[in-house]
Amino acid sequence: MQTSSLAALAPGSGTSKDPLLISMAEPSFKQQIWRTVRTLAMAYLLLLGITTIMEERGISRGLTSSNVAQAVDSSKTFKDVVGVDEAKAELMEIVDFLRSPEKFTRLGGKMTKGVLLMGPPGTGKTLLAKAIAGEAGVPFFYASGSEFEEMYVGVGARRVRDLFDSAKRKSPCIIFIDEIDAIGATRNPKDQQYMRMTLNQLLAEMDGFSSSEGIVVIAATNFPEVLDKALTRPGRFDRHVVVPNPDVKGRTQILQLHLKNVPLDSHVDVEIVARGTPGFSGADLANVVNIAAIKASQDNKTTVGMADLEFAKDRIMMGAERKSAVITEESRKLTAYHEGGHAIVACFTEGALPVHKATVVPRGMALGMVTQLPDKDETSWSKKQMMAKMDVCMGGRVAEELIFGLDNVTSGASSDFEQATQIAMNMVERWGMSDRLGYVAHRHLTGGGRNSSEGAYRKAIDAEVKRLTDQAYQNAKKILKKHEDKLHLLAKHLIDKETLTGDEVRALLGLPNMSSSESAGIGSKEAKL
Numbered sequence: 001m002q003t004s005s006l007a008a009l010a011p012g013s014g015t016s017k018d019p020l021l022i023s024m025a026e027p028s029f030k031q032q033i034w035r036t037v038r039t040l041a042m043a044y045l046l047l048l049g050i051t052t053i054m055e056e057r058g059i060s061r062g063l064t065s066s067n068v069a070q071a072v073d074s075s076k077t078f079k080d081v082v083g084v085d086e087a088k089a090e091l092m093e094i095v096d097f098l099r100s101p102e103k104f105t106r107l108g109g110k111m112t113k114g115v116l117l118m119g120p121p122g123t124g125k126t127l128l129a130k131a132i133a134g135e136a137g138v139p140f141f142y143a144s145g146s147e148f149e150e151m152y153v154g155v156g157a158r159r160v161r162d163l164f165d166s167a168k169r170k171s172p173c174i175i176f177i178d179e180i181d182a183i184g185a186t187r188n189p190k191d192q193q194y195m196r197m198t199l200n201q202l203l204a205e206m207d208g209f210s211s212s213e214g215i216v217v218i219a220a221t222n223f224p225e226v227l228d229k230a231l232t233r234p235g236r237f238d239r240h241v242v243v244p245n246p247d248v249k250g251r252t253q254i255l256q257l258h259l260k261n262v263p264l265d266s267h268v269d270v271e272i273v274a275r276g277t278p279g280f281s282g283a284d285l286a287n288v289v290n291i292a293a294i295k296a297s298q299d300n301k302t303t304v305g306m307a308d309l310e311f312a313k314d315r316i317m318m319g320a321e322r323k324s325a326v327i328t329e330e331s332r333k334l335t336a337y338h339e340g341g342h343a344i345v346a347c348f349t350e351g352a353l354p355v356h357k358a359t360v361v362p363r364g365m366a367l368g369m370v371t372q373l374p375d376k377d378e379t380s381w382s383k384k385q386m387m388a389k390m391d392v393c394m395g396g397r398v399a400e401e402l403i404f405g406l407d408n409v410t411s412g413a414s415s416d417f418e419q420a421t422q423i424a425m426n427m428v429e430r431w432g433m434s435d436r437l438g439y440v441a442h443r444h445l446t447g448g449g450r451n452s453s454e455g456a457y458r459k460a461i462d463a464e465v466k467r468l469t470d471q472a473y474q475n476a477k478k479i480l481k482k483h484e485d486k487l488h489l490l491a492k493h494l495i496d497k498e499t500l501t502g503d504e505v506r507a508l509l510g511l512p513n514m515s516s517s518e519s520a521g522i523g524s525k526e527a528k529l
């Protein structure tokens with residue numbers, strides 16, 4: 001067959017005796033029509049296929065009337081988001097602004113245009129953004145960073161432009177961009193041009209409206225550390241709000257909220273469920289309630305009981321439903337002693353900043369945290385304060401060592417050591433705070449540079465830095481050995497309550513309260529350990 005058709009195509013090779021060859025070489029009129037119809041049909045199907053793919057990817061949407069740029073009215077309010085009180089308090093100002101933008105900008109004041117919500121998956125970032133819109137009674141525009149990403153140059157940028165155009169027509173309003181890291185991650189020059197174009201368009205739009213227009217752009221991300229610096233510059237997403245996983249009190253509130261419309265056994269104790277779910281996000285907890293309700297109705301029960309909630313909790317803990325890392329009992333205990341160690345050294349060291357909060361609720365890479373607040377707006381630090389800071393840094397590791405033994409210490413103290421070393425280096429090299437090495441800025445002396453080949457000089461500086469950090473370690477050890485009973489007490493309370501205020505810590509240690517002004521709010525200069 002193949003040979004004969006080839007023969008047919010070669011001019012003059014056909015013999016009229018073969019009817020098949022004749023018909024192929026000179027197709028009849030009917031056949032020609034048939035072929036044309038077939039070709040047209042195939043072209044049509046191909047086109048149909050392409051449009052369907054485009055439709056699926058939302059391309060034709062974006063090219064015609066982009067539905068990214070459709071506003072909805074949010075029915076959510078702050079009552080629907082619980083257990084994230086700090087974030088809510090910080091966002092209240094945005095609500096006030098959207099309610100009456102002119103009140104903020106009448107006298108030339110500038111309101112923030114961009115808010116970045118940062119936190120692990122499922123902590124209620126989307127919910128918070130909707131609640132702001134609901135509270136303020138303004139339209140809510142939703143977009144997702146990954147939705148902007150397209151294979152065709154210009155589409156993402158075009159959508160960003162459409163989105164802002166529609167928003168301007170409906171202001172005051174909120175634009176919410178979920179997964180901003182999909183377009184806003186730091187990229188290397190090899191990255192596709194279209195991604196860059198989408199990001200550039202977003203930056204241009206952010207710069208292009210004035211805060212008096214009453215638009216607030218809220219972006220959410222689980223990975224704030226990968227964001228392009230251009231995005232977080234002043235005038236763009238310059239307000240950062242952390243939305244962490246809830247502590248035990250927050251978890252109780254979230255469970256109660258989601259259990260509101262679920263018939264419960266009389267013996268259900270929500271607090272016990274909350275205690276048993278450390279590290280769960282709000283979405284995980286909503287899921288616990290849902291699974292428990294399904295289980296109870298599958299078992300033909302009329303109410304949801306403790307056993308159903310336990311079942312749901314275990315399923316989420318073991319199963320794939322869980323997005324965030326499970327925290328083991330052992331790791332929580334260690335974190336409680338580590339943070340307790342920081343807090344105790346801070347409380348018993350002269351010159352150390354007052355403890356503002358101690359928590360074992362993970363945030364970002366940290367398993368727990370002690371935050372301290374300066375008394376006043378300090379502009380320079382004394383040597384005593386620097387040394388105290390280093391002692392407090394060492395408190396975490398020393399506590400681990402004291403309670404769990406040298407062999408069981410963890411890598412959890414790495415950023416503490418970094419911080420302490422940095423302080424010691426500055427004291428020696430820049431601030432003339434080492435009486436042994438004298439009163440010069442060593443980095444300016446020959447051989448003072450970090451990459452210097454003059455080894456001996458460098459060695460002397462390094463030795464002095466080490467002497468200072470070793471001394472801090474010994475100081476912390478002395479304090480924690482003396483107050484070991486208090487360390488146990490504090491760690492126990494941290495395991496139980498997960499988050500303690502500065503005053504609660506001081507009360508446990510038998511120390512007086514600070515005046516409220518000193519421990520209120522989170523200052524920009526807070527120190528984290």
Ligand SMILES: Nc1ncnc2c1ncn2[C@@H]1O[C@H](COP(=O)(O)OP(=O)(O)OP(=O)(O)O)[C@@H](O)[C@H]1O
Nearest residue numbers: 080081082120121122123124125126127282283286
């Ligand atoms: N703080 C909370 N209070 C009440 N419900 C919550 C809370 N956090 C999460 N939820 C529940 O989990 C669901 C998912 O939350 P949401 O989508 O807001 O999380 P997210 O932080 O935006 O997550 P992601 O980072 O994965 O986009 C909510 O619809 C709600 O049912």
Ligand SMILES: [Zn+2]
Nearest residue numbers: 396413416529
């Ligand atoms: Zn630490």
